[in-house]
Amino acid sequence: MGLRVKIGLVITAAAALAAVVTGVQVQGKLEDRFREVMTERLSYVSRAFESTGRLMSEAKLDAPDLPAPLRNKLKEAHQATYVEDRDGTAFVWAARTEDGKTFSMGPDPVPTVAGLDQALWQAGAFGTAVATLGGLALATRLGRRLRRSATSATRIADGDLDVRLPENGDDEIAQLTRAVNTMADALAARLEAESQVTANIAHELRTPVAGLVAAAGLLPSGKAEDMVKERAGRVRDLMEDVLEVARLDGGTEQVDTHTVQAGTLAQRAVRAATADRTADVSVRTIADAWVETDPRRVERVLTNLVTNALRHGQEPVVVEVDGAQIAVSDHGPGFPDDLVAHGPQRFRTGAQGKGLGLGLTIAVGQAQVLGAHLTFTRAADGGARAVLDLTSAVRRPPESP
Numbered sequence: 001m002g003l004r005v006k007i008g009l010v011i012t013a014a015a016a017l018a019a020v021v022t023g024v025q026v027q028g029k030l031e032d033r034f035r036e037v038m039t040e041r042l043s044y045v046s047r048a049f050e051s052t053g054r055l056m057s058e059a060k061l062d063a064p065d066l067p068a069p070l071r072n073k074l075k076e077a078h079q080a081t082y083v084e085d086r087d088g089t090a091f092v093w094a095a096r097t098e099d100g101k102t103f104s105m106g107p108d109p110v111p112t113v114a115g116l117d118q119a120l121w122q123a124g125a126f127g128t129a130v131a132t133l134g135g136l137a138l139a140t141r142l143g144r145r146l147r148r149s150a151t152s153a154t155r156i157a158d159g160d161l162d163v164r165l166p167e168n169g170d171d172e173i174a175q176l177t178r179a180v181n182t183m184a185d186a187l188a189a190r191l192e193a194e195s196q197v198t199a200n201i202a203h204e205l206r207t208p209v210a211g212l213v214a215a216a217g218l219l220p221s222g223k224a225e226d227m228v229k230e231r232a233g234r235v236r237d238l239m240e241d242v243l244e245v246a247r248l249d250g251g252t253e254q255v256d257t258h259t260v261q262a263g264t265l266a267q268r269a270v271r272a273a274t275a276d277r278t279a280d281v282s283v284r285t286i287a288d289a290w291v292e293t294d295p296r297r298v299e300r301v302l303t304n305l306v307t308n309a310l311r312h313g314q315e316p317v318v319v320e321v322d323g324a325q326i327a328v329s330d331h332g333p334g335f336p337d338d339l340v341a342h343g344p345q346r347f348r349t350g351a352q353g354k355g356l357g358l359g360l361t362i363a364v365g366q367a368q369v370l371g372a373h374l375t376f377t378r379a380a381d382g383g384a385r386a387v388l389d390l391t392s393a394v395r396r397p398p399e400s401p
Helices: 003-052 068-076 113-157 172-217 223-250 262-273 295-312 337-342 358-370
Strands: 079-086 089-098 101-109 258-261 281-287 290-293 317-322 325-329 373-378 384-389
Touching (some): 258 262
Antiparallel strands (some): 317 325, 325 384
16 A cells, blocks of 8 residues: 555545544534523523413423433432434423422424534535545655655666755655765765775786786796696786776776677687686577677676686586577576575675676676676576576678678
């Protein structure tokens, strides 16, 4: 149940309750006033009887049809009234004892009770309808402002740090709006500072790492020397990954589009991922498609996916081309639940707890630059499955010269 409906129901219930309470109170006050009138008239009748010995036509003396509740009241007091309900209409009795005589009047209907009651119910229904419509209008306005705040917070969580809401008013929702904007400013500043620090550190390390790799290449062949070369190469690759993440965070990357076949891009990516190793990686083409995209970036995404599958999954790894959708599947334990639910996050390890999580982070960043969609799921046989969707880039095949 939405906020608008809840507010509308509360206002409707409050207005209806107020109408009912008002109707009951008005009717009760009217009955009390008519009792007073009947009592005053009866007092006048008794005094007139004492002075003239004549009973006024509207009064009764020692009437035998007095209601039992009224007779019981007269035993405790010399004057009393009683209201009798006859088919929804209130009738008032009044009685007074004087020198052993009982003077009484009634039953007289309370004037205009029925008409007034109907008018009160009509006014209450109209007031309830107006209050409900007003409450729904107010709730709609408040709900719209809250939805804008929630949408902006979601966009900020998705990485759009330029989103801001207009700060109008001084109510609680305006305070929430200012808090969301302040959060966005602080988050953008923090991420910018972290990106700058990361890029600066990577740039500072570039020269000494390049020297380390060059020096390792001069070492003679041997087990220890091969280990040094392998470690130096990993440091160099990690530094390049950090620099690429910093460039992607900066949002300044531009695509260089060409029309190529999706199957060709998959074949190139597999060759790049397995250039220095022997691995069971195959490409299966169900249907090929021509896409207008940046081949280098697509190959980078697919190479990272295949490398991640080989590092964290189990062979065989299958790259499946189905039109503009390219899927990379392995036979390992599959992606972790948080990665499937929220996507990859840098500096968080993969399924086997190795690495810094930069490979998949770069793949997602490059896919966003391409305008493609990259999803992470579990394969039918339990392994990890990542799908790069290039549907938006599908083009007709180029005409032959």
